[in-house]
Each structure stands twice: as C-alpha cells, then as structure tokens.
Amino acid sequence: MVAYHKNIQADLRKLHIIRYPAPELREVCTPISDPADPSVSALVDRMFKLMFEAGGMGLAASQVCVAARLFIASPTFDPTDRRVYINPRIISTSGKVKVKEGCLSVPGISIKIRRAPKAVIEATGLDGERFMEKAEGLLALIFQHEMEHVDGQILVDHMGWFEKLVHHRVLTELRELSGLELSGRSTASG
Numbered sequence: 001m002v003a004y005h006k007n008i009q010a011d012l013r014k015l016h017i018i019r020y021p022a023p024e025l026r027e028v029c030t031p032i033s034d035p036a037d038p039s040v041s042a043l044v045d046r047m048f049k050l051m052f053e054a055g056g057m058g059l060a061a062s063q064v065c066v067a068a069r070l071f072i073a074s075p076t077f078d079p080t081d082r083r084v085y086i087n088p089r090i091i092s093t094s095g096k097v098k099v100k101e102g103c104l105s106v107p108g109i110s111i112k113i114r115r116a117p118k119a120v121i122e123a124t125g126l127d128g129e130r131f132m133e134k135a136e137g138l139l140a141l142i143f144q145h146e147m148e149h150v151d152g153q154i155l156v157d158h159m160g161w162f163e164k165l166v167h168h169r170v171l172t173e174l175r176e177l178s179g180l181e182l183s184g185r186s187t188a189s190g
C-alpha cells in the first residue's frame with residue numbers, strides 16, 4: 001500500500017484501480033494533514049481520470065492503493081461534475097432503501113444492499129475548507145459506499161452465504177486473476 005506522501009506525483013501514473021481480494025482494500029485509511037497541498041489535487045485528477053475511464057461514479061483513494069481518507073464522486077457522470085471529499089465523516093443518515101450496488105474493485109458483481117436514501121456528510125475540499133453537504137438519492141448512496149472503502153470495507157462484506165454462492169464463479173475468478181498477477185509480478189522482478 002502506498003501511504004499518502006507529498007511526493008506522490010512521481011507515482012501518479014503507476015496508480016490503477018485495484019480489485020478484490022487485494023489486501024490494500026482492507027486498510028483503514030489515515031487522515032490527510034494538508035488537504036490544500038497541490039499533491040492532493042494531482043492525486044484527485046488522476047483518480048477522476050481512472051474513475052471515468054472505468055465508468056464509475058465514485059472512487060476512494062484506497063481503491064488506487066493510496067491509504068488516505070479521501071474519495072471522489074460524480075453522481076451525474078458528467079466530467080465537469082467533480083466532487084471531492086477529504087477526511088470525510090458521515091454526520092447522519094435517514095430512511096431505508098434496498099438498492100443494487102456494484103463496485104469498481106469487485107467487477108462483475110452487483111448485490112442488493114440496505115442503505116439510507118439521505119445522508120449528511122462533513123469533509124474538507126481541495127481549498128482546505130471544511131464543508132457540510134446534504135445528499136439525497138444516488139449521491140447519498142455513493143457517500144455510504146465510499147466511506148466504507150475509507151474504513152477498509154468492501155462490497156463483499158455485505159454478501160450473505162446465498163449471495164456468495166450465487167457469485168461464487170466471479171469471486172473465484174477474481175481470486176485466481178489476482179494470483180496470476182502476483183506470480184507475474186514476482187517473475188518480472190526476478
């Protein structure tokens with residue numbers, strides 16, 4: 001796992017979206033001490049590029065292997081709709097709704113999850129200012145999904161035995177793929 005550091009620009013091009021069962025997805029991320037530092041906006045730019053390329057509407061730093069409390073969102077999937085949440089904290093949620101959710105780090109699987117349709121978040125922006133935002137619908141759901149990433153949880157944790165059975169083949173394939181990537185890497189490094 002790449003810890004967040006000020007020289008992260010040098011590593012930006014190497015960043016990519018990691019997938020289940022990568023252990024880095026399980027890490028509880030650490031706060032960013034200087035959200036207004038240019039290195040944070042450089043990281044955010046790279047994350048937006050990766051997220052839009054992958055067709056996602058939300059992405060947490062832990063999904064690109066950076067252990068920082070940060071996520072981005074674009075609920076309209078419009079490239080000009082760029083929302084950034086640094087050191088985020090969900091203040092309140094209300095209501096209950098069952099929604100189908102997927103995750104860029106667990107491709108090929110979507111499951112029904114109970115979420116709150118309304119959420120209030122507090123976070124810091126790239127300008128270093130703390131702000132509060134009330135969200136309803138999709139954005140509220142993104143808040144809850146991404147906050148779980150920030151705390152080292154993923155979609156698979158919501159799956160019961162039945163869903164694990166239904167998605168057994170995809171989960172097995174993802175595990176096998178990660179094994180191949182690992183062995184490929186060790187071969188390459190000699």
Ligand SMILES: [Zn+2]
Pocket residue numbers: 102103104105145149155
């Ligand atoms: Zn996700």
